[in-house]
Amino acid sequence: MMNNPKPSLPVIKRLPKYYRYLKTLRASGVTSISSRELASQMGTTASQVRQDFNCFGDVNGRQGIGYSVDTLLDMLEKLLFGNGDRLTAILIGAGRLGKAVSRFITTDTNGYKLIAAFDSSPAEIGKTISGIQIRSVDELEAFCRASHPQVAVLCLPREGAQEVSGRLMNLGIEGFWNFSHYDLSVAFPHAIVENVHLGDSLMSLGYQMRNQEQ
Amino acid sequence: MMNNPKPSLPVIKRLPKYYRYLKTLRASGVTSISSRELASQMGTTASQVRQDFNCFGDVNGRQGIGYSVDTLLDMLEKLLFGNGDRLTAILIGAGRLGKAVSRFITTDTNGYKLIAAFDSSPAEIGKTISGIQIRSVDELEAFCRASHPQVAVLCLPREGAQEVSGRLMNLGIEGFWNFSHYDLSVAFPHAIVENVHLGDSLMSLGYQMRNQEQ
Numbered sequence: 001m002m003n004n005p006k007p008s009l010p011v012i013k014r015l016p017k018y019y020r021y022l023k024t025l026r027a028s029g030v031t032s033i034s035s036r037e038l039a040s041q042m043g044t045t046a047s048q049v050r051q052d053f054n055c056f057g058d059v060n061g062r063q064g065i066g067y068s069v070d071t072l073l074d075m076l077e078k079l080l081f082g083n084g085d086r087l088t089a090i091l092i093g094a095g096r097l098g099k100a101v102s103r104f105i106t107t108d109t110n111g112y113k114l115i116a117a118f119d120s121s122p123a124e125i126g127k128t129i130s131g132i133q134i135r136s137v138d139e140l141e142a143f144c145r146a147s148h149p150q151v152a153v154l155c156l157p158r159e160g161a162q163e164v165s166g167r168l169m170n171l172g173i174e175g176f177w178n179f180s181h182y183d184l185s186v187a188f189p190h191a192i193v194e195n196v197h198l199g200d201s202l203m204s205l206g207y208q209m210r211n212q213e214q
Numbered sequence: 215m216m217n218n219p220k221p222s223l224p225v226i227k228r229l230p231k232y233y234r235y236l237k238t239l240r241a242s243g244v245t246s247i248s249s250r251e252l253a254s255q256m257g258t259t260a261s262q263v264r265q266d267f268n269c270f271g272d273v274n275g276r277q278g279i280g281y282s283v284d285t286l287l288d289m290l291e292k293l294l295f296g297n298g299d300r301l302t303a304i305l306i307g308a309g310r311l312g313k314a315v316s317r318f319i320t321t322d323t324n325g326y327k328l329i330a331a332f333d334s335s336p337a338e339i340g341k342t343i344s345g346i347q348i349r350s351v352d353e354l355e356a357f358c359r360a361s362h363p364q365v366a367v368l369c370l371p372r373e374g375a376q377e378v379s380g381r382l383m384n385l386g387i388e389g390f391w392n393f394s395h396y397d398l399s400v401a402f403p404h405a406i407v408e409n410v411h412l413g414d415s416l417m418s419l420g421y422q423m424r425n426q427e428q
Contacts, residue, residue: 012421016414020395043400080417082424100314101412110416150423175423177416181234186257192426194419196410198315200230202324202391203294205408207226209364209389210296212406 007055014052017042019076026069034066086113087175090149092164093156094119094127094134097179101155102130105177112151116143120160137164144171151175158182165191221269228266231256233290240283248280300327301389304363306378307370308333308341308348311393315369316344319391326365330357334374351378358385365389372396379405 021042025033035046035053042049053059059067059075089105091098094117105114117129118137125136135143143149152173154161161180165188168176175192176184184193235256239247249260249267256263267273273281273289303319305312308331319328331343332351339350349357357363366387368375375394379402382390389406390398398407 013414013418015421016411016417019417020414041400043397079425080421087420087423096317097314100311103310104412104416107413110413111420112416151419174426175419177419183257186255192419192422194415194422196412196415197230198318198410199321199324200227200234201408201410202318202326203230203233204227205365205389205391205406206301206325207229207294208406208408209301211293212388 007052011052011055014044015076015080018052019073019080022069022073022076026073030069032066032068037066081111086111087151088113088115088147088149089151089153089177090115090143091117091129091153091155092119092137092140092168093154093160094124094129095121095155098153098155099129101153101177101179102132105153106130115147115149118143140164140167141171144168144173149173151177153177154180154182156180221266225266225269228258229290229294232266233287233294236283236287236290240287244283246280246282251280295325300325301365302327302329302361302363303365303367303391304329304357305331305343305367305369306333306351306354306382307368307374308338308343309335309369312367312369313343315367315391315393316346319367320344329361329363332357354378354381355385358382358387363387365391367391368394368396370394 021038035049039046039049053067053072056075056079059071089112091102091105091114094102098117102114102117104110105112114130114132117132117134118140119125119134120137124134127134150173152168152175154165154176156164158181161178161182165176165182165184169188169191176194178184178193178195179198181197181199183195184191235252249263253260253263267281267286270289270293273285303326305316305319305328308316312331316328316331318324319326328344328346331346331348332354333339333348334351338348341348364387366382366389368379368390370378372395375392375396379390379396379398383402383405390408392398392407392409393412395411395413397409398405
């Protein structure tokens with residue numbers, strides 16, 4: 001892959017979508033697809049599809065036949081899931097959102113393994129979430145030193161996230177799935193962060209609803 | 215605002231973040247801020263901040279003083295929340311994710327009002343979610359014809375979302391907060407859609423974790 005352009009963040013963000021589409025295609029018996037067909041199904045352009053795939057190895061569509069669905073899926077699986085080892089994740093904040101989110105972490109197909117959940121509320125500690133007993137956040141240091149989780153999922157308010165993220169960085173956590181309004185990337189530019197700002201998403205939908213072209 | 219450039223989607227997506235930052239600043243007593251300071255706190259550049267604000271009305275920072283925090287917040291509130299009327303929303307799919315998500319809809323500060331929730335599971339129908347009784351999805355047509363909701367929140371699997379979104383479009387729903395893997399925008403290019411693909415977000419975090427520069 002030495003000579004391929006380095007994929008930009010927008011390209012990286014499109015990979016799961018390609019992966020989902022191609023899996024659906026394979027499940028319905030499709031073995032090859034042109035960049036044009038794939039683009040029209042994904043709401044993008046053929047040239048973008050070709051450029052995106054060009055960032056990763058030697059996948060070339062064949063004139064008149066298109067890309068092999070199997071070849072593309074093999075490539076995407078290697079990129080998204082590596083050798084198949086799941087990334088170990090811990091959940092911080094086991095409230096209503098944390099409970100809903102834990103289901104996405106424990107779904108095997110996403111490539112993660114939830115190994116612990118933490119909360120500060122005595123009402124939650126000791127309860128079970130996705131088959132895992134919720135621990136006190138006071139146990140965070142001891143747990144991380146023993147088990148070296150790779151990813152932390154932050155489902156707690158801004159203030160809590162700000163406090164806990166420094167602790168997590170010190171404990172060697174490299175990746176964050178961040179649902180809080182605390183912008184980790186400003187304080188920790190080297191952290192790998194995926195932000196899911198549900199409130200922001202609702203507000204920008206609201207903007208588009210309220211400022212439609214008449 | 216006639217001569218301002220039309221804001222692009224990335225600009226629109228940054229508005230809630232500006233709004234959150236500026237509210238925090240006002241709460242801590244800050245009355246003015248330079249584009250440089252605001253940019254550094256938001257992890258962007260001063261020139262982007264100025265360009266973004268330039269899309270909306272006549273907000274000009276004053277040399278040596280900066281932008282008035284109150285003026286910016288007034289502008290952002292008008293853009294994001296209009297005259298203060300909340301958008302009426304219905305939730306389709308009242309499972310674990312729908313329950314967590316309903317809290318974001320009912321939080322007043324996001325500008326929405328949840329007026330109904332629907333599910334197809336007899337186990338959920340009749341239960342209460344965020345103070346609202348869950349209805350059978352069979353009642354969708356009757357409810358929408360009577361109450362004209364503006365936004366639908368889709369918290370159901372791909373197949374269900376595909377089936378229900380055509381019905382919702384026919385019923386005059388204009389906006390979708392879409393948690394399903396069904397890409398509405400392909401079939402309905404005029405719908406206003408905010409997608410939240412939690413599985414995709416986890417997978418692209420996984421890609422970044424597994425393909426770090428050494």
